[in-house]
Amino acid sequence: MTEDSQKADRDADRLAGQPAAVGVALMIWRQLYRQRAMIVRVTSFCCFLLAWEIYARQQSPIIMAPFTGVVVALVELLGTSDFRAAYWETIKPFGIGLTLAICTGVPAGLLIGSSRYFRSAVLPYVNFLNAVPMTAFIPLVVIAFGIGLQGRYMVVYLFALSELVLNSAAGVRYVDAQLIDMANSFGASRFRIFRSIILPGSMPGVMAGLRLGAGRSVVGMVAAELLLVSVGLGQVISRYRGLFQTENLYATVLVMAITGLVVLEVVRRIERRALHWQRGIGEANQ
Amino acid sequence: MIEVQGVGRVFERGGHQEPFVALDDVTLTIQDQEFMSLIGPSGCGKTTLLRMIGGLIKPSSGRISIDGNPVKGPGPDRAIVFQNFLLLPWANVLSNVSFGLEARGRRRKEVRELALDAIARVGLTGFEKNYPHELSGGMQQRVGLARALAVSPKILLMDEPFASVDAQTRQILQEDLLRVWRGTKTTIVFVTHSMEEAVYLSDRIAVFSRSPGQIAEVIDVQIPRPREDSARKTSEFTDLTGHIWEQLRWAVEEDQHIERAAANE
Numbered sequence: 001m002t003e004d005s006q007k008a009d010r011d012a013d014r015l016a017g018q019p020a021a022v023g024v025a026l027m028i029w030r031q032l033y034r035q036r037a038m039i040v041r042v043t044s045f046c047c048f049l050l051a052w053e054i055y056a057r058q059q060s061p062i063i064m065a066p067f068t069g070v071v072v073a074l075v076e077l078l079g080t081s082d083f084r085a086a087y088w089e090t091i092k093p094f095g096i097g098l099t100l101a102i103c104t105g106v107p108a109g110l111l112i113g114s115s116r117y118f119r120s121a122v123l124p125y126v127n128f129l130n131a132v133p134m135t136a137f138i139p140l141v142v143i144a145f146g147i148g149l150q151g152r153y154m155v156v157y158l159f160a161l162s163e164l165v166l167n168s169a170a171g172v173r174y175v176d177a178q179l180i181d182m183a184n185s186f187g188a189s190r191f192r193i194f195r196s197i198i199l200p201g202s203m204p205g206v207m208a209g210l211r212l213g214a215g216r217s218v219v220g221m222v223a224a225e226l227l228l229v230s231v232g233l234g235q236v237i238s239r240y241r242g243l244f245q246t247e248n249l250y251a252t253v254l255v256m257a258i259t260g261l262v263v264l265e266v267v268r269r270i271e272r273r274a275l276h277w278q279r280g281i282g283e284a285n286q
Numbered sequence: 287m288i289e290v291q292g293v294g295r296v297f298e299r300g301g302h303q304e305p306f307v308a309l310d311d312v313t314l315t316i317q318d319q320e321f322m323s324l325i326g327p328s329g330c331g332k333t334t335l336l337r338m339i340g341g342l343i344k345p346s347s348g349r350i351s352i353d354g355n356p357v358k359g360p361g362p363d364r365a366i367v368f369q370n371f372l373l374l375p376w377a378n379v380l381s382n383v384s385f386g387l388e389a390r391g392r393r394r395k396e397v398r399e400l401a402l403d404a405i406a407r408v409g410l411t412g413f414e415k416n417y418p419h420e421l422s423g424g425m426q427q428r429v430g431l432a433r434a435l436a437v438s439p440k441i442l443l444m445d446e447p448f449a450s451v452d453a454q455t456r457q458i459l460q461e462d463l464l465r466v467w468r469g470t471k472t473t474i475v476f477v478t479h480s481m482e483e484a485v486y487l488s489d490r491i492a493v494f495s496r497s498p499g500q501i502a503e504v505i506d507v508q509i510p511r512p513r514e515d516s517a518r519k520t521s522e523f524t525d526l527t528g529h530i531w532e533q534l535r536w537a538v539e540e541d542q543h544i545e546r547a548a549a550n551e
Contacts, residue, residue, distance in 0.1 A: 010431065183341055188389035196385065200376040214437050259522040277376040277417050 065247040073253035083236065087255065090232035093149055094221040097156025101213055105164030106206055113172020113205075114167065114198060128216075130162035134220065138228055147229040152221075159214035159220030167212065170199060171205015206277065208270040214267045218260040288316040288339060288441065288473065293348035294498075295334050308334045310498035311348070316473060319442075323476045323484040325438045325530065326494025327537030332477045333445055334499070339475060340366045352441070362390055365434035369446040373418040373433075379405065380414040382429050386437045404436035407466055424455035425476075435466065435502045441473045448483065457515070460486055464513065481527040481534070485509075486518060493533045502533055 032039065049067050056066035065073070077083045111128070112119045137156055145151040175198055183193045225234020233252055240249040293307040309331035316322045324332040337343050338350055341360040350357045352364075365386060371383050383401040392400070405411055406430040416424055426448055434442055438444050448456045460483060467474060478484050484491045488507050496501040507526060517523060 122314075176372075178368070178372055179374065181342060182366070182368060183385075183389060185342055185360050185364075185366045186386040186389040187362065192389050196377075196388075197374065200374070203376070252363070277419065 009249075055261065059086040061246045062246055065250045070194040070250040070254060071245040074254060077251050078250060083252075088234045090221060090225060090234070090256075091259070093152035093224070094156050094217060096149075097153035098160055098214060098217045100153065101157050101164055101208065103159035105161050105209070106168045109168025109206070109209065110172055110198070110202060113169040113202065113244050114194070118150060119169070122124065126162050126165045129158065130166060132251040134159050134216075135223055135227065138224060142228055147231075155224040156173065156217045156220040160224075162208075164209040165215055166207030168206045171208070173201030174205060175201035183205075189227035201218060203274055207274055211264070211267050214263050215260075215277045218263060222256060240268060287318055287349045287353055288314075288475070289349075289354075289427065290314040290316075290335070290339070291349050291351075293335070293338065293345045293350060295331065295343070296346045298454070304379050309345075310500055312501055313348075313406055313498070314501060316475060319341070319471045320471055321474045321476065321487055321489045321549045322468065323478055323488040323491045324494060324501070325478055325484045325491055327496050327534055327541065328479065329499075330494035330496040330537075331499025334493050336366075336443050336475060337348050339441075340364055342366075351437050353358070362437065363370065363440040364443055365437050365439035365441075367427070367430050367444040368435045368487060369440065370451055371418070371430045372422075373426055373429055378415050379410060379421075379429050379432075380419050382418070383432045384434050386433050390437060393474040400430075400438075404432040407435060407469070408432045409462065424459055428460065429453060431466070432503070433542075435470070438473060440476065442467075443478045446477050446479065449479070456480075456483070461515065463487065464511075468512065475499050481530045482518065482523075484530070485523055485526045486513060491530065493511050493530055495533075501546040505530070 017198050038171045053067045056064040056069075061069070108122065108126075112123055134155075136156055141154050141158065142151045179201065181195055183197055221228070222234065225232050226237065230238055233256055236252050237249060240246075240252060293309060293312045293314055294307070295307045297308055299306055308329075312331075312335060314335075320331050324331050334343065338345050339352075341357050341364070352361075374385065376446065377385070380401055383404055384397050387397040387400055402414070404412075405414060408427065408431050410428050410432065413421065413425070418429070421429070427450075432448065451459065464487065474477075474487075476484070476487060485507055485514060491505045491507060492501050493503045493505065494500065505526065509520065509522055
């Protein structure tokens, strides 16, 4: 970035002393040059939307909805209380399930990482949970916990849990053992070592678990509603599919997608804040 | 007074390899308020000895005692400054310097006072809120030094503390260390592989030989204190470094030989 701006600055120097119009043009050019990554991104997105629009308009509206139609449908849907209620119905189990998974998964992961006995006792189950395709569990969960709110948040919970546990445990194992030596040289207690070194030191792993777990709980949220229990946005999707209201169907899927993106962005920001001391990591992920 | 009597240390190695004898039958007495350097080729056990005095590892044979009491583990009379600083990357300078005090259960108000005082002594006032990654290597080691000084140890154990900073910074750090030491008069045990550093800083220098690690010679440094930078140019200084070089030379040559052989394989 600095190299780029230096290049732009050099261009500016070369033209110094030119008439004002040239100076203004140059300033605009320099701004464009600095923002070029953003410009490429926006252009690409516009091309995508345009291609979608053109292609969809050549198809039957039942098979594919054009972008503009989806936007109109989206605005209308968001205005109805039915849709908002369905959205809330979907978000609730997601929020509860993910929160539960964080509250139990992170401590369990930290324990697995710190204690050999706990690891031997618990890790096989977590690995099992991680290895089996979670969708296969959904019928079992629904039988055990019903199709109500509890059944659905348990699905979200189970989807997210293994990522949180395994990554938190890995985080503990990446803590620099020399720092523990250092703490021992000052006679630090086990509690002090845990609080001041292991806990903050395993944050990169915990945060990775949060990122992956949040992603998987979005999948769990959608899967539960679509595959088994017809409520919330899943029910809305099924209804519009049945009625061949393709524009509304697209709009609903779009709401789910945006929800997922917002969740991931929130997690990414939390991660950047929590790991501000890790120089370079934040920039590398840009 | 630190007494090291007939101390040896053997490290088990994996598989069917012979155990590695890091240190064999070392005897050394370090007086109160003395500045003692341990110098030697890599693998001579000097850092092992320092860590044993610090109580981080136990001797395989022999005994180490401080003022007559055998060393059983880390204690409040000692603090270590580590080669690679070992600062907490998620904590700012003030929190890092406070760590030792907190670990020793000092009261919160006292912790802050003592930490700020230690930060001032190493010349880092104004950097309390900075994080380690924002500091140069030299400044990071000042934090490491402040963390150790903050707990007012009777004995300061320094494990190649200036090995990973550049030569200019190193000289400044050496001078600052002597200044700080004059103010506190702790005992310092200082591991280094720089002959100039050992001669400039020390009252006495224990020169180690290798395989197994033993003390080949203990040298008295008679250069008067306070030592200014000009002390580095006196004939006494160059004579002493020359003398130590004679002791260490064969080991360095042997290393080169091993490296060449390994490269040819």
